[in-house]
Amino acid sequence: MVGILVKNPNDQISIIIPTYNESQNILNILKSIKNNLPKNISAQAIVVDDNSPDGTGKIVDDYLKNLKKITDYTIEVIHRKTKDGLGSAILKGIQQAKGDMIVVMDSDFSHPPQIIPKLIDSIKKYECDIAVASRYIKGGKIENWSVKRKLISKFATIIAKKGLGIETKDPMSGFFAFKKNIIKELNIDAIGYKILLEILVKTKNITIKEIPYTFQDRELGSSKLGIKTILDYYKSVWKLYRYGKPLEKQEKRSSVKFLSKAARFYTVGASGFAVNYLVSLSFAGGISDMWYLHANVIGIIASITSNFILNKAWTFGDRDFRLKKTISQYGKFAMFSSLGALVQLGMVYLLVDSAEISYPLALILAVMTAAFGNFVLNKKWTFKEKLVS
Numbered sequence: 001m002v003g004i005l006v007k008n009p010n011d012q013i014s015i016i017i018p019t020y021n022e023s024q025n026i027l028n029i030l031k032s033i034k035n036n037l038p039k040n041i042s043a044q045a046i047v048v049d050d051n052s053p054d055g056t057g058k059i060v061d062d063y064l065k066n067l068k069k070i071t072d073y074t075i076e077v078i079h080r081k082t083k084d085g086l087g088s089a090i091l092k093g094i095q096q097a098k099g100d101m102i103v104v105m106d107s108d109f110s111h112p113p114q115i116i117p118k119l120i121d122s123i124k125k126y127e128c129d130i131a132v133a134s135r136y137i138k139g140g141k142i143e144n145w146s147v148k149r150k151l152i153s154k155f156a157t158i159i160a161k162k163g164l165g166i167e168t169k170d171p172m173s174g175f176f177a178f179k180k181n182i183i184k185e186l187n188i189d190a191i192g193y194k195i196l197l198e199i200l201v202k203t204k205n206i207t208i209k210e211i212p213y214t215f216q217d218r219e220l221g222s223s224k225l226g227i228k229t230i231l232d233y234y235k236s237v238w239k240l241y242r243y244g245k246p247l248e249k250q251e252k253r254s255s256v257k258f259l260s261k262a263a264r265f266y267t268v269g270a271s272g273f274a275v276n277y278l279v280s281l282s283f284a285g286g287i288s289d290m291w292y293l294h295a296n297v298i299g300i301i302a303s304i305t306s307n308f309i310l311n312k313a314w315t316f317g318d319r320d321f322r323l324k325k326t327i328s329q330y331g332k333f334a335m336f337s338s339l340g341a342l343v344q345l346g347m348v349y350l351l352v353d354s355a356e357i358s359y360p361l362a363l364i365l366a367v368m369t370a371a372f373g374n375f376v377l378n379k380k381w382t383f384k385e386k387l388v389s
């Protein structure tokens with residue numbers, strides 16, 4: 001019987017190989033990948049080169065000119081103009097990938113091509129969505145890294161796992177395979193080196209399997225890991241940490257939310273003192289020679305205004321500055337501020353005169369009480385929040 005060979009769509013894979021100054025490695029790795037591909041699979045290798053000064057991109061172009069076309073293994077190069085980082089290079093490659101399954105790997109032989117079939121197999125056999133080549137599970141290891149480099153990697157891994165709640169043992173791996181459709185709906189930022197981490201954080205309900213391998217430090221060329229890479233890493237972790245958590249949703253305990261807003265309100269109040277003081281002084285002598293009481297009125301208005309703006313935008317996170325609404329809020333805020341001043345005066349008088357408490361202590365108690373009252377009133381009436389939510 002003559003069968004018709006119909007290829008399962010899963011049998012087309014794309015392999016993304018980012019390069020920057022890998023002239024000594026690139027052709028060898030492309031050949032080694034080809035030799036290690038499983039049978040019955042067609043692969044598209046995509047080299048993403050960032051205009052490497054050592055001519056890596058051109059080396060591949062020249063190689064392709066003389067290569068006779070093999071249908072089951074095609075190679076193409078994406079030339080980017082500038083070195084925009086590993087993560088975005090990989091993303092660029094993914095966007096051009098035709099395969100339903102994608103493999104991402106380095107070009108410097110740190111990621112042994114012999115592992116590729118295992119990654120592909122585990123996606124097919126176990127029907128998982130991502131297969132991660134892992135240094136940190138049983139059977140995996142790192143060869144020839146300095147203690148310092150190992151520590152940096154371990155530390156970064158712990159941050160990712162604890163900070164972002166990741167269970168994968170090696171979320172910092174740059175060697176992994178996945179089904180392309182799992183990232184279809186995602187908005188990938190691709191800051192820094194660690195695109196896998198971003199995929200792990202942003203995907204939901206996916207299955208992940210880790211395959212052990214030995215990471216070998218490169219023999220040729222040099223690593224691009226520098227201080228910028230590390231800073232970018234923390235920037236991306238911070239961004240991922242806040243991912244899907246708008247300001248209000250970050251803290252669920254209502255008592256904590258209430259207190260943290262009260263703390264902001266007090267902080268703003270303290271800044272208001274400074275504004276009041278500085279504006280009053282500068283109008284009564286600094287920038288004009290106003291009568292000191294007039295200058296003080298300007299100082300008070302200035303501090304109420306700055307308090308209002310800071311509390312609106314920062315304490316209560318209300319960024320709706322439409323004129324009518326803002327003016328009406330400002331009116332209430334100013335009214336409560338005056339009320340607060342009256343409460344403060346009355347309380348100081350009572351405490352000092354009737355309760356015989358010392359003036360400094362009475363002042364502190366009165367300011368705290370008035371500020372707290374102001375906070376509660378403004379929360380409820382000016383910014384229309386539930387008192388405790």
Ligand code: GDD
Nearest residue numbers: 018019020048050085086089106107172173174223224225
């Ligand atoms: N296009 C492009 N643009 N490629 C880049 C860039 C860039 O800005 N920076 C690095 N590369 C390429 C390199 O040419 C290499 O193929 C690969 O990305 C990894 O870069 P290395 O500089 O060799 O990285 P490393 O060995 O120090 O760091 C690795 O460590 C991780 C494990 O901790 C990365 O390779 C990760 O993939 C790996 O998971």
Ligand code: MN
Nearest residue numbers: 108110218223
């Ligand atoms: Mn490397």
